[in-house]
Amino acid sequence: MFLRHHLPGLGGLLVWEPCHVIWVVPVTELYKAQTALRLGKIWGLVTPRGIHVQLTDPEAISDVLARRMDFQRPSEPYKILEIFGPCISSATAENWARHRKAIAAPFNENIMSFVWSESVQQAQDLVSSWMKDGVHSCSKDVRTLSLNVLAATGFKKSFKFQHWKGEESHNDSDLSYRDALQIILDNAILLLILRPKLLSSTYLPKSWQRVGKAASAFQTYMQQMLKEEMDSFDQGKKGSGSLMTSLVRAGDEYSPSSVSGNTRTKGLSVDEMFGNIFVINFAGHDTTANTLAFGVLLLAAHPEVQAWVAEELKQHCNDTTPESWQYNELFPKLVRCRAVMYEILRLFPPILTLQKGTRSDPKTIRTSERTITIPPNVQVNCFVSTHYHPDYYPNPHRFEPSRWVDTNEQFIPPRKGAYLAWADGGPQVCPGLKFSQVEFVAVLACVLGGCRIEAVRLEGESDEGMRERVMEVVNDCDLTLLLRMKDAERVRLRVLRA
Numbered sequence: 001m002f003l004r005h006h007l008p009g010l011g012g013l014l015v016w017e018p019c020h021v022i023w024v025v026p027v028t029e030l031y032k033a034q035t036a037l038r039l040g041k042i043w044g045l046v047t048p049r050g051i052h053v054q055l056t057d058p059e060a061i062s063d064v065l066a067r068r069m070d071f072q073r074p075s076e077p078y079k080i081l082e083i084f085g086p087c088i089s090s091a092t093a094e095n096w097a098r099h100r101k102a103i104a105a106p107f108n109e110n111i112m113s114f115v116w117s118e119s120v121q122q123a124q125d126l127v128s129s130w131m132k133d134g135v136h137s138c139s140k141d142v143r144t145l146s147l148n149v150l151a152a153t154g155f156k157k158s159f160k161f162q163h164w165k166g167e168e169s170h171n172d173s174d175l176s177y178r179d180a181l182q183i184i185l186d187n188a189i190l191l192l193i194l195r196p197k198l199l200s201s202t203y204l205p206k207s208w209q210r211v212g213k214a215a216s217a218f219q220t221y222m223q224q225m226l227k228e229e230m231d232s233f234d235q236g237k238k239g240s241g242s243l244m245t246s247l248v249r250a251g252d253e254y255s256p257s258s259v260s261g262n263t264r265t266k267g268l269s270v271d272e273m274f275g276n277i278f279v280i281n282f283a284g285h286d287t288t289a290n291t292l293a294f295g296v297l298l299l300a301a302h303p304e305v306q307a308w309v310a311e312e313l314k315q316h317c318n319d320t321t322p323e324s325w326q327y328n329e330l331f332p333k334l335v336r337c338r339a340v341m342y343e344i345l346r347l348f349p350p351i352l353t354l355q356k357g358t359r360s361d362p363k364t365i366r367t368s369e370r371t372i373t374i375p376p377n378v379q380v381n382c383f384v385s386t387h388y389h390p391d392y393y394p395n396p397h398r399f400e401p402s403r404w405v406d407t408n409e410q411f412i413p414p415r416k417g418a419y420l421a422w423a424d425g426g427p428q429v430c431p432g433l434k435f436s437q438v439e440f441v442a443v444l445a446c447v448l449g450g451c452r453i454e455a456v457r458l459e460g461e462s463d464e465g466m467r468e469r470v471m472e473v474v475n476d477c478d479l480t481l482l483l484r485m486k487d488a489e490r491v492r493l494r495v496l497r498a
């Protein structure tokens with residue numbers, strides 16, 4: 001029998017086997033399958049606070065993800081996200097479908113086309129600034145790009161890309177929607193803990209008050225957008241096409257039949273719309289920005305992957321300029337670009353575990369070997385350690401995007417339950433899956449369409465030496481809400497015309 005203790009304060013998992021050594025697995029290593037290889041694809045962690053079952057078995061994971069009501073995602077821990085109102089992440093299992101129906105509305109093909117053209121525009125500006133002024137901070141620049149795409153989609157207005165030049169300029173007198181969003185997302189932890197009202201207090205440091213001010217500006221923007229949408233809705237007009245347009249039109253907000261007693265049965269209340277606009281931005285920003293940052297460094301370390309992607313771009317973009325690229329024609333053809341994203345997220349998924357749990361009844365799960373029974377009130381974690389398991393991915397530690405493409409240049413979809421980057425495989429799949437893919441592919445196509453990313457070599461450094469040095473930086477991660485590189489700027493980069 002194993003006795004295992006979870007010590008959250010240590011940022012790791014202490015696994016203790018009598019007669020064996022005690023070993024501490026850092027959280028950022030925990031997902032890399034060593035524990036599953038050692039203990040098996042399903043193992044349990046028994047703590048004074050409860051029992052946690054860890055799954056690395058794709059059959060078991062698929063079964064759990066498909067049964068949303070049997071294995072419910074805990075909603076309590078996500079209450080903290082309700083800064084502007086209740087949202088999908090904190091909704092109870094019974095309320096979740098209503099939120100999801102409304103939230104799914106903005107993620108339609110019209111918006112994808114907008115995301116594509118906005119990402120192409122932003123990426124072109126990013127590339128020209130990198131060519132002209134050099135790369136000062138790739139992680140900050142891709143963050144700006146991802147924020148601009150999100151803000152443009154939310155507000156239906158483009159924002160000019162400005163690359164990081166080594167200093168931060170603060171002009172907070174008249175915050176734009178984009179700037180307010182940037183301040184609140186950059187300071188999300190502070191905002192989640194102290195809340196906007198407290199942060200507005202004049203007794204707090206100026207930098208904290210700035211976050212409170214941004215939260216209040218963001219709330220005002222949402223109120224204005226709502227008013228405009230309601231006015232155009234009442235006048236039978238189309239609306240601006242922003243996130244708010246879709247949320248307002250997705251449900252029956254105005255209809256009395258959508259509220260029964262104190263319970264809303266359809267659509268979203270005003271607070272819920274605001275809460276969901278925040279959570280869509282919160283969930284969509286760092287996930288995509290971190291993926292882009294990992295991507296830039298991984299590509300710098302793997303010039304052969306850049307050449308492989310460039311081949312595809314040459315074939316399909318045919319020396320045309322990015323402005324002429326049409327989303328519906330080009331996006332489906334850029335299979336290698338999509339494969340690069342899948343491979344980055346296989347190795348560095350931002351969310352390491354999908355938490356589910358049984359309620360007051362025991363539940364059975366079908367695993368690859370047998371059916372097991374999970375007792376009541378047990379947390380069941382679907383673990384991304386499948387991504388590093390050699391049974392599902394040969395040479396799992398290698399960055400090898402070509403594993404996702406067959407000899408006919410068709411995308412090979414991941415095995416069910418073995419790829420969890422977007423929680424794919426059940427109703428709670430990330431609603432931003434396609435949004436993030438469209439953005440990533442557009443950016444990659446713009447960057448590698450005419451340029452190559454290079455890590456500046458140290459004196460006398462070999463190809464292999466450079467790769468090892470860059471990969472050391474890529475693998476040096478921490479977990480601040482999401483998995484991310486600690487310091488991408490340790491690698492100096494340059495962008496050259498191909």
Ligand code: HEM
Pocket residue numbers: 073088089100103279280281283284285287288291345350351353354355420421422423428429430431432433435436
């Ligand atoms: C590389 C990019 C992204 C990755 C890897 C990713 C991953 C995920 C994962 C794993 C979940 C499920 C979390 C859970 O159940 O605990 C999730 C949920 C969510 N994501 Fe994403 N995401 C990405 C981009 C986006 C984007 C661009 C948006 C919006 C613009 C977005 C919006 C959301 C929302 C609203 C949820 C909550 C859905 C729900 O509770 O049902 N995500 N995402």
